[in-house]
Amino acid sequence: QVQLQESGPGLVKPSETLSLICTVSGGSISAEYWSWVRQPPGKGLEWIGFIHYRGSTKYNPSLKSRVSISRDTSRNQLSLNLRSVTAADTAVYYCAIAPSTADAFKFWGPGTMVTVSP
């Protein structure tokens, strides 16, 4: 049974960089799109971006200047870096994997809450 698990600091100071890792365990996943999605408290889902299995990346234009996503296939890990954070970046962050269609996220991590506060 494939499982995803996000990890990283739960508290980040304003203007600093939010860094998260998603570790895939329980087997390998043959999938095209490896994404991060976030959800501010009490609000809806926002796609952050993906890295395609061939290595190309696509980011939400609203975050493009601050975000980078990478993947370490040898460690089965997906990473997210979000620079210059503000309180508006406070959210639950999910890693999500779509096997074939970019928006069809079949596998999700449980999510990790990140608060941006001094």
Added chain:
Amino acid sequence: QSVLTQPPSVSAAPGQKVTISCSGSSSNIGNQYVSWYQQLPGTAPKLLIYDNTERPSGIPDRFSGSKSGTSATLGITGLQTGDEADYYCGTWDSSLSVVIFGGGTKLTVL
């Protein structure tokens, strides 16, 4: 303000049927596949429908998806109290080059 429009809430009695709509445009729903997600309180979203009408293994056939033009619909029959959740539609927007989600619909089973 989401690019995809969903009703904020719907409700129905146990055993009944409910539909949740998702309205978009030609740059998203009109020319792309649609997915649907169920999010129970405090948990990650779960894929219910992908490619407009397909169910992943393990999703009961009480859940169905359809698409017509620039709108999509999620149908749930035989409602159960355990179906109370937030439901989101999602798709790719070719003009914005982003994955987009609807604002979510809260289902209450009365």
